[in-house]
Amino acid sequence: MSEAKFVEIPKAYNPDSVEDKWRSYWEAHKLYHSEIDRNKKPYTIVIPPPNVTGILTMGHILNNTIQDAFVRYKRMKGYNACWVPGTDHASIATETKVTDFLKEQGINKKDIGRDEFLKHCWEWTHKYGGIITRQLRKLGVSCDWERERFTMDPHYYSKVIETFVALYKKGLIYRGFRMVNWCPVSKSAISDEEVLFRQVNGKLWYLKYPVKESNEFIIVATTRPETMLGDTGVAVNPNDERYKDLIGKKVLLPVVNREIPIFADEYVEMAFGTGAVKITPAHDVNDYEMGKRHNLGCINIFNPDASTNKNVPADFQGLDRFDARKKVVDMFEELGLLHKVEDYTNKVGYSERGGVPIEPYLSEQWFLKMDELAAPALKAVEEGRIHFHPDHWTKTYAHWMKNINDWCISRQLWWGHRIPVWYHKDTNEIYCDVNPPEDIENWKQDEDVLDTWSSSWLWAHDVFTTKEEQQYYYPTDTLVTAPDIIFFWVARMIMAGLEFMGDIPFKDVYFTSVIRDMQGRKMSKSLGNSPDPLDVIDEYGADALRFSVLYLAPLGQDVLFSSEKCDIGRNFANKIWNAGRYLLMNAQSVELNDELKDKHLDFADKWIISRFQNTLRQINDAMDKFEINNAVKIIYSYVWNDFCDWYIEMSKSRLYSDNENVKSAVLTRALSLFEDMLRLVHPFMPYLTEEIWHLIKERKEGQSISISGFPEFNISLVDTGAEHEIQFVQEIVTAIRNIRGEMNIPPSRVIDVYIRGGQVTENEKNYIRKLGRVENIFNDKNLEKPKASASTVVSGSDIFIPLEGVIDLEVERQRLQKDIDRLQGSLAGVSKKLSNENFVNNAPPDVVAKEKQKKAGWEDKLSKLNVMLDDLR
């Protein structure tokens, strides 16, 4: 207990060294590794695996902070908490990056071949794969890193293949020649969910098609004139009088000189454009359907990269689709067949990855039938076996599940799980199994890989590698994820869980907020409006970032974020730090004695103990309801307002007294309460709390606040009497401070206070003196009002503060008048209510009684204030 240690505690909390220290401590002691333990209930979370080559975003910060808060909370509550981390191979995203990287070096993917390319992918994965998990660690997440998984791990890989084979053999997977969303950049099909629609300011071109054997033209409107090269018909509405005579006739398609029919179909809207539609079955979903209905030809005019192919006239071949568009339009203009051009805004589907408009494209793909899988998955949520938080996502989910289309699961890529299907070289027979056919030389394996999501949909169960583990840890408890992958991932995981495990994959799904910038725009690379989380951690500390983000992110609402908002968390961390500093500094001179922890209790102690219990109850309640943001606010207010502003301040009057036993008791108790408080804070601010917890006393190697248990609610410690007593003291102190403030009386000037009313205990007086900077307190039922004093009314007592020579009567009058005005307003309201017979007769008696009580109290106060005001005249 030397002076030296005194100065060892810095004035401001500095997270830098602290965070690294405890992170390595936790990892070295494997504190967050979980093994099957039949004596404990498991609490399991699987991380939404980030893209292996990605970097940490603010979205990840929020998402993982929430998971960590849940996991730490449950771990402290005695659950066998297991948080499985990992990354996703992100087939298309990674392949795009590697392809681009190779291209920069002049290497073409096709030239080096599949095996060589995959080597590069693995190299890339190993090089960049660790980045995001390292970044995640800085946040202080309590993942079980020994369980880290990757969706291309050998075990996981084989599970994906097994799953494909099982579904194929069950008849749920089929191969079909279909129109799919084609991404010309990755040259692969993508699923409906990977198409993003954007408003595009484009044009509507009106093209004149000459009708055969006549001088007439039929004018069609199109947003994509280049597709006319593949037109095989022109459609009109059967009820359209304008075109009645043309139905059945032929058009001589300009440029390509092909004869195509004019036909009628209900689909055509008469009001749009000219009411006549050019039909390109190979490059438009609707046209494809119509083509089938009317037996039209189907001419594919594009190569996989969306350049024009040999099915178009020679001088149009090999053009990019946008160049082809220009050339077609020019040609029409030259021929005098361009009727007009209008500005037109419409929605165009873009490839999520490629960032270019998708091309509806006919190709052979693998599909997974969804009906059979979706039905039970919908039921699980509708029946409440799985809960969504916030609940309204259930509706969105149900809507999607009821309108679901088959899932295109094949991708024309190499990085991923290769489809376990072989075609016989001679007979074209299909073979599907986990192992290749024995006479492999006669077979050729399908070139495609599976959609990333058709591997990650197994995540909730296949991260566990043995039957025993699956039995113990599955179903997992809580899934925390962003709402934008509800269809990509959440829905499909539910399907997979029910199909392959016969049980739901998780009980609760917490949909996080979307983090936006202060203008409400989504964080994005191109806008450059996303702060780098690592910079924020460097500047504010991980705890501050975690706390701020939780504080700002209510369940179900988007969050407007900028890094300055982390002031909240940093200031809070500093506040806790200094509360600890105060107690520990006093522990230098005051002896701690555990035997006195429950001795010399006064109402302030009983009050804070009671407040702690109520806070604990509220936190438990909020956490159970998945209202983390609420839990955080409750803690904040307890720590700052109750513990620091009042309890610590009150403790001073006794800590600086002469009674050694009292001092000992007060400090021991305060430290114990402080330690309990740290436990409440720990799930949200793990580093800071761990640091102070170790400063409080020497701990054994391997001990940690994170496994020290969570306080348990004890109703017998709730003390309403003490809470009322404190309230009285607080009101008087606040009234005194208010007068000081309004009268501009500096704290350095001590004052006396006269309390006319019920008896004030010595104990209460002590606190009032200390907190109000009061010298003498006079208390009696029949006190005379001292001359030239400021006055007010608190809890039925009249308060007078003599201010001879200082008081400004005009200011005092205004102050009282303000109170009176406010009271009269309230009183008018309650009087009106009580004079309404309907209210008195219909409202519940306790409500009426409460109103009457209010009224009586206010009337009393009002008349007293009026007397005081009169006194000043």
Next chain:
RNA sequence: GGGUUCUUAGCUCAGUUGGUUAGAGCGUCUGCUUGACGUGCAGAAGGUCAGAGGUUCGACUCCUCUAGAGCCCACCA
């Protein structure tokens, strides 16, 4: 076009099943080297709860409509 969420203090947001004198943080103003903290302490100002109807004894809260914002879904060329 369908669905969904939202509109409360200058800003960002709380407000649980209808009954409060409508709250917090930031910002603003005033005072303060108060024996943990100026990343702090004390005090103050600031709101017709988007608008209009309705239900009710009583509406920020429930219902309808209107206006505005966000998100998701949808094949109008």
